[in-house]
Amino acid sequence: xxxxxxxxxxxxxxxxxxxxxxxxxxxxxxxxxxxxxxxxxxxxxxxxxxxxxxxxxxxxxxxxxxxxxxxxxxxxxx
Amino acid sequence: xxxxxxxxxxxxxxxxxxxxxxxxxxxxxxxxxxxxxxxxxxxxxxxxxxxxxxxxxxxxxxxxxxxxxxxxxxxxxxxxxxxxxxxxxxxxxxxxxxxxxxxxxxxxxxxxxxxxxxxxxxxxxxxxxxxxxxxxxxxxxxxxxxxxxxxxxxxxxxxxxxxxxxxxxxxxxxxxxxxxxxxxxxxxxxxxxxxxxxxxxxxxxxxxxxxxxxxxxxxxxxxxxxxxxxxxxxxxxxxxxxxxxxxxxxxxxxxxxxxxxxxxxxxxxxxxxxxxxxxxxxxxxxxxxxxxxxxxxxxxxxxxxxxxxxxxxxxxxxxxxxxxxxxxxxxxxxxxxxxxxxxxxxxxxxxxxxxxxxxxxxxxxxxxxxxxxxxxxxx
Ligand SMILES: Cc1ncc(COP(=O)(O)O)c(C=O)c1O
Numbered sequence: 001x002x003x004x005x006x007x008x009x010x011x012x013x014x015x016x017x018x019x020x021x022x023x024x025x026x027x028x029x030x031x032x033x034x035x036x037x038x039x040x041x042x043x044x045x046x047x048x049x050x051x052x053x054x055x056x057x058x059x060x061x062x063x064x065x066x067x068x069x070x071x072x073x074x075x076x077x078x
Numbered sequence: 079x080x081x082x083x084x085x086x087x088x089x090x091x092x093x094x095x096x097x098x099x100x101x102x103x104x105x106x107x108x109x110x111x112x113x114x115x116x117x118x119x120x121x122x123x124x125x126x127x128x129x130x131x132x133x134x135x136x137x138x139x140x141x142x143x144x145x146x147x148x149x150x151x152x153x154x155x156x157x158x159x160x161x162x163x164x165x166x167x168x169x170x171x172x173x174x175x176x177x178x179x180x181x182x183x184x185x186x187x188x189x190x191x192x193x194x195x196x197x198x199x200x201x202x203x204x205x206x207x208x209x210x211x212x213x214x215x216x217x218x219x220x221x222x223x224x225x226x227x228x229x230x231x232x233x234x235x236x237x238x239x240x241x242x243x244x245x246x247x248x249x250x251x252x253x254x255x256x257x258x259x260x261x262x263x264x265x266x267x268x269x270x271x272x273x274x275x276x277x278x279x280x281x282x283x284x285x286x287x288x289x290x291x292x293x294x295x296x297x298x299x300x301x302x303x304x305x306x307x308x309x310x311x312x313x314x315x316x317x318x319x320x321x322x323x324x325x326x327x328x329x330x331x332x333x334x335x336x337x338x339x340x341x342x343x344x345x346x347x348x349x350x351x352x353x354x355x356x357x358x359x360x361x362x363x364x365x366x367x368x369x370x371x372x373x374x375x376x377x378x379x380x381x382x383x384x385x386x387x388x389x390x391x392x393x394x395x396x397x398x399x400x401x402x403x404x405x406x407x408x409x410x411x412x413x414x415x416x417x418x419x420x421x422x423x424x425x426x427x428x429x430x431x432x433x434x435x436x437x438x439x440x441x442x443x444x445x446x447x448x449x450x451x452x453x454x455x456x457x
Contacts, residue, residue, distance in 0.1 A: 001392065001400050001454060036395030036411045043427055045412040078396075 007078045008032075008056050010049040011041060011071040018047045021068055030062060031055045038078050050078070080407045080443045085226050085254060085384055085434035087276045087283060089408075092340040095333045099282055102332035109328055110305035110319075120328045127331045128318070130338035134346075135271055136262030137289040144318040145326055148286040149253040149274035150176040155321055156249050156270045156288060157181060157220065159296035163189035166215040168208060168246075171197035171422045172225040172232065175415040177251050181220065191215065197422040200375050201228040205236045209244075218247035218269070223255040227416045227432065228374030228423070229357070229384030231259070238267035247294065253277060254382045257341050258350045258437075269294045275330070278349075280437075281337035285330040290317060298323065349437050353383035356435040356444050361385050363448035369455040373423050373430060383435040386414075389455045394429035397454060401431070405450040409433055 010032075012018040022034055032051030041048070051059060053075050063070055081089040102123065107116030109124040124145070132140040146152040157180040161167065169181055171194055184190035195207045208219060219241055224231040234250060241248040247269040252261060257278035263271050268291065275285030290296065301313040302323035314320055341349065358379075365372050369390045375381070389397055398411035412429040413420055420426045433447065 001396065002403070035399050038395060039393050039412075039427060039429060043413065043429070045415065 004077050006053050006075055008051045008053050008059070009038060009041060009074045009076055009078060010051075010059065011037060011074070012047070012049075012069065013071050015047065017069040017071075018049070021049055021070065024062065024066065024068060025049070025059075028062065030059060032059070038076065040076060040078070041074055080405075080446060082433045082435065082439065082443070082447060083408045083410050084436035084439075085277065085382070085432060086410055088278065088280050088436050088438075090436065090438035091280050091282075091333075092337065094336045094340060095281060098336035099329055099333040102329045106328055106332070108305075108325055111325070112305075123332050123335060124326055124328060127335035127338065130335060130342070131273075131287060132289065134261075134338060134341060135256075135273075135289050136264050137271075138264060139292070142290045142292070142317050143287055144290065144321045145285070145287040145331060146321075147284050147327065148276070149251060149272045150286075152272035152274075152286055152288040153177055153249075153251060154180050155299040156272060156296060157184060158299050159321075160247065160249070160270075160294075161188065161190050161217060164191070164215055165217040166191040166193070166213055167218050167220055168193050168195065168211050168216060169220045170195040170203055170222065170232070171418040172201065172203070172222040172228075172230065173220075173416070173418060174222065174226055174251065174253065175417070176253070177220055177222070178418065194418065197419065199423060201225060201230045201373060201419060201423060202375050203232065205233065205240070208237060208240050212244050212246070216244070216246060218249055220249040221251070223250055223252045223259065223261070224382035224384075225374075225416065225419055226254050226382075226384070227386050227414045227419045227430065229254075229382040229386075229434075230375050231255070231381050233380075234261075234266045234268065241269075242267050254384075257337075258346065258353055258382065259380075260346050263289050263291065267291075270296070275334045275337065278436075279334065279337050280340055281334035282330040284327050285334040288321075296321060300324065344437070350383075352437050353435050354379050354381075356439050356441065357383040357385060359441060360433060360435070360444045360447060363444070364451050367452050367455050369457070370451060373425065384432060385434075386430040386432045387451075388425065388428055388430055389451065391428065392454075394431045397431045400454055401447075401450055405446070407447055407450055
């Protein structure tokens, strides 16, 4: 299994928001990828964006600047 | 990619289905909108698909086959159009949210009364529980044919005879079984069968439908253009037009029609036998691996070709992600839109990793998946 370490996890209210976020990050060269949402955050289905904690400032800036629709940001061991 | 998420949608479609959609998109009018050659081609295509659906599901009147965009829409049409305040409905823990949420909404907004037949830790029900829950206001049993989480099947013959005995409607969600398990609506006494086109029928997404028994009156969920009786202020009362306001997915239904041919030519029994053999090979390969826990009842082959499992206390999402990233194997983790089933199995927190097999999977793919599970389970 993948090594567990501290990661930045960004959640979304809908799959549409997750897709918009992925498209934005790909177009703007921002790091990370979509994974199944960790159950420590929420039970159920859905996708989350996983990146390194170091990437947080750049992602947060983009979220602010372009009003990207995200639910919440977490730093958890995953 | 090794695609083992066929319970979500089948990935590999017969070439004849692909060809039929392409051919339809190269030129097709609107069914029931005019009588020029393009419109007639559409009307004939849709009617052929109706006849084939009726034949597959043992429905003697093709006009009682209604097309919808998927089984969720079929279930919403059926459930919103059958019940009145004070009616009592019996459902089960095996249900998908496409049954649960319409029922919960009827309960909250329309005063429909609800009870559930509980499933045990293996995901099985006790059929006596249906009769125990029946009361004077009971109008219907609404149930899954097979759980999309465990693959366990409900015995519709038993439930059908209980419904007959007590004069109840029987609404069945055949999302996981249409095309891979024989269904005979008239023999079984199914009032409304809801199916989706893109799973075991190997048709396009955006297709599905319902078979409605003689005497079952469903209030239309949507009303509008029908191409007939245009000066009437109300939706035509006759099926299927009654429930099919708006242009149908003619291009998709051309594909679904070819998919019905594929099912008829291949044979439902042959499809089931092949899928179950793949499922058994996988089940036998993983069930004794230390740390692996499989859910569901594998004592019979009367089930859908699904194996849900967990490895140790690993999050199902992490295991599924590992399978996808490092082995190229597509599975579905999490809740599978089946909250009550997960609660019954005790997997509400962990979720489960679901492997689901199709007629187009191979033994070699199954063996790779078994090896992957063995590696991940090794501490
Ligand atoms: C048991 C069950 N019911 C309903 C559905 C809903 O099917 P659809 O999304 O095609 O409407 C599914 C599939 O997700 C299912 O497995």
